[in-house]
Amino acid sequence: MRRAGVYAIGLLFLFSAGLLDPVEARQEGSDNSNKLDTSVRRLISDVNPERISKHLFHLAKDPLPYRKLNLTLPGHEKNTLYEADDYLAGQLEAWGYRVEREGVQVQAFRRDTSKPKHAQYSPPKPEDPWYTAYNLYAEKKGRSHPEKIIVVLAHKDSPSWIDSPGAYDNAIGTVGVLEMACVLAEYTPESTIRFLLCNEEHTPWTSKTAAQKAKARGDDIVAVFNLDGIGAKTAEQTAAGKKTNVTAYTKPEGKRLAELMGEVNARYSIGLEQRTVERSQPGDDDGSFVLTGYPAAVINIGSWPYGDPNYHAEGDIPETCDIKNAAMTVQATLAAVVTIDRGL
Ligand SMILES: [Zn+2]
Numbered sequence: 001m002r003r004a005g006v007y008a009i010g011l012l013f014l015f016s017a018g019l020l021d022p023v024e025a026r027q028e029g030s031d032n033s034n035k036l037d038t039s040v041r042r043l044i045s046d047v048n049p050e051r052i053s054k055h056l057f058h059l060a061k062d063p064l065p066y067r068k069l070n071l072t073l074p075g076h077e078k079n080t081l082y083e084a085d086d087y088l089a090g091q092l093e094a095w096g097y098r099v100e101r102e103g104v105q106v107q108a109f110r111r112d113t114s115k116p117k118h119a120q121y122s123p124p125k126p127e128d129p130w131y132t133a134y135n136l137y138a139e140k141k142g143r144s145h146p147e148k149i150i151v152v153l154a155h156k157d158s159p160s161w162i163d164s165p166g167a168y169d170n171a172i173g174t175v176g177v178l179e180m181a182c183v184l185a186e187y188t189p190e191s192t193i194r195f196l197l198c199n200e201e202h203t204p205w206t207s208k209t210a211a212q213k214a215k216a217r218g219d220d221i222v223a224v225f226n227l228d229g230i231g232a233k234t235a236e237q238t239a240a241g242k243k244t245n246v247t248a249y250t251k252p253e254g255k256r257l258a259e260l261m262g263e264v265n266a267r268y269s270i271g272l273e274q275r276t277v278e279r280s281q282p283g284d285d286d287g288s289f290v291l292t293g294y295p296a297a298v299i300n301i302g303s304w305p306y307g308d309p310n311y312h313a314e315g316d317i318p319e320t321c322d323i324k325n326a327a328m329t330v331q332a333t334l335a336a337v338v339t340i341d342r343g344l
Pocket of ligand 1: 169201312
């Protein structure tokens with residue numbers, strides 16, 4: 001449906017410019033559509049659950065059980081979040097990306113054990129230590145319209161107030177973004193595809209700085225996909241073998257992205273139980289972009305409301321993650337990104 005819309009606009013322009021007769025134009029449209037399909041099918045078949053699993057266990061179990069600024073493993077020089085940063089940057093660089101680091105001053109949350117387990121984060125006091133947290137950026141410059149930017153992001157840190165490995169929240173989204181970068185390493189996009197690994201379990205969220213700096217530069221961000229808790233769902237859904245994804249949006253521009261997720265899931269037979277939800281207000285790292293004036297921003301998440309029984313708890317471990325489900329969400333996001341890229 002979306003492709004038809006994009007072609008319709010493109011074709012209208014070409015007719016009015018007297019550049020194509022209708023038969024030629026239809027031919028051209030379907031050629032482009034076939035090329036897009038071939039390209040998407042090839043890319044999504046490259047998504048590799050074993051690689052996703054390997055990175056997930058590295059970041060949420062061994063050698064790094066956590067990714068937080070306020071925890072350094074015994075005998076190690078760097079805190080666990082910096083170690084994770086080095087690992088992630090090393091992978092991206094091995095695939096040919098140049099990685100940029102953007103430092104942001106943050107604090108760890110305090111813990112309030114009187115609150116429910118999933119919500120025990122509480123604001124730090126001014127005298128608590130400050131740390132530099134880094135946003136990591138890698139991108140593929142667009143060939144035709146480098147100024148148009150599609151952002152794919154995930155927060156890479158684990159909860160700073162509790163010793164939770166944060167496997168679903170959000171090592172899984174982090175390795176999902178990493179997998180997309182890996183698969184797209186040899187792809188030449190028409191527009192720029194920017195990967196951002198940020199921090200959201202310390203305060204303030206570093207996605208806010210990322211969005212504000214993009215706005216100050218005048219970046220033309222046409223779509224933002226946040227991967228957070230991909231494949232995470234209720235115990236009942238997991239037991240029933242469900243493969244779920246929810247795309248939540250705030251603005252009409254985000255709704256179009258959410259609908260595209262459903263279209264590509266069907267078109268490429270990805271097999272997700274895919275649904276869309278309108279958020280009552282901007283939230284999570286996609287919300288940082290909405291609040292800064294980039295309304296085409298969505299989150300892909302396994303359930304809504306979030307159903308992971310180990311949310312923000314010590315039991316959020318990689319062994320509970322549905323890697324196959326996460327890989328399917330990566331495939332659908334990849335298909336959506338490439339479809340947008342070719343339609344711009
Ligand atoms: Zn969280």
